[in-house]
Amino acid sequence: MTDAADREQAAPGWLMLVYRVPREPTRLRASVWRRLKSIGAVYLQNSAAVLPESSSHERSLRSLRKDIGEMGGTAQLMRCDVLAGAAEVTAIYNAARDEEYEEIIDRCRGFRAEIDKETTAEKFTYAELEENDEDLAKLRGWFDKVRLRDSLGADRRAAAEQALQGCAAVLDVFADQVYLAEDGR
Incomplete structure (x- = not known):
């Protein structure tokens, strides 16, 4: 074959x-x-x-x-x-998942830009941290929904996972800055 x-x-x-x-x-x-x-x-x-x-x-x-x-x-x-035409049907299905992953990646860029903005403005408060934590939880929940639909192995999954890991990393750095600012008061 x-x-x-x-x-x-x-x-x-x-x-x-x-x-x-x-x-x-x-x-x-x-x-x-x-x-x-x-x-x-x-x-x-x-x-x-x-x-x-x-x-x-x-x-x-x-x-x-x-x-x-x-x-x-x-x-x-x-x-x-x-x-x-099975490959074409699978490609159509995977392209739809890739679009969803790309939206997540784009939102991750926005998340990181927001953290950068808050860092530049030195908004190191627990309220900001909590808001960002909630935003990251929403992104993760959205990713989990797409991942469940991604039963055929769309290409952009790994990139979306990396983008989410990057968001978690910048949030951890921001959290450390919040803790330092709050402890210093």
């Missing part, structure tokens, strides 16, 4: 939700889109979204299918294998 054939054969199974919701009100479409995005689904075409096969993904999609029916729409949930 060729390497390409091996990769096609090793590709994951997929769950596909194909749906229709009424055109109006538009909030119904937006609601479905948000729910699919929140669980990490990617669109292959309009109203055709996929997720790697797992019991948790199946539960989420079954629940969404039920809700679409209650909205006056229709939906079919299918288990499927990609017969040709």
Whole structure:
């Protein structure tokens, strides 16, 4: 077997939700889109979204299918294998995770800039430290959600982990400065 054939054969199974919701009100479409995005689904075409096969993904999609029916729409949930183009479907899924990781990396840059600003202004207070601690906890929580969706090994995961480690390191330095400032009062 060729390497390409091996990769096609090793590709994951997929769950596909194909749906229709009424055109109006538009909030119904937006609601479905948000729910699919929140669980990490990617669109292959309009109203055709996929997720790697797992019991948790199946539960989420079954629940969404039920809700679409209650909205006056229709939906079919299918288990499927990609017969040709599996690498492209996987690439679409991983690109969505990479976008999420890139957003985290960008927010980490903002976090570090905020610490730099507070350091320059010498805002070494417990209130600032607590606020920054909460911000880092939110970033970690967001990363954990993306990591759980990243079942196919997106490329930007390691960079996001490094960015979070960098945030923790600058927060530790800032904390030391807060402790010194508070002890000196």
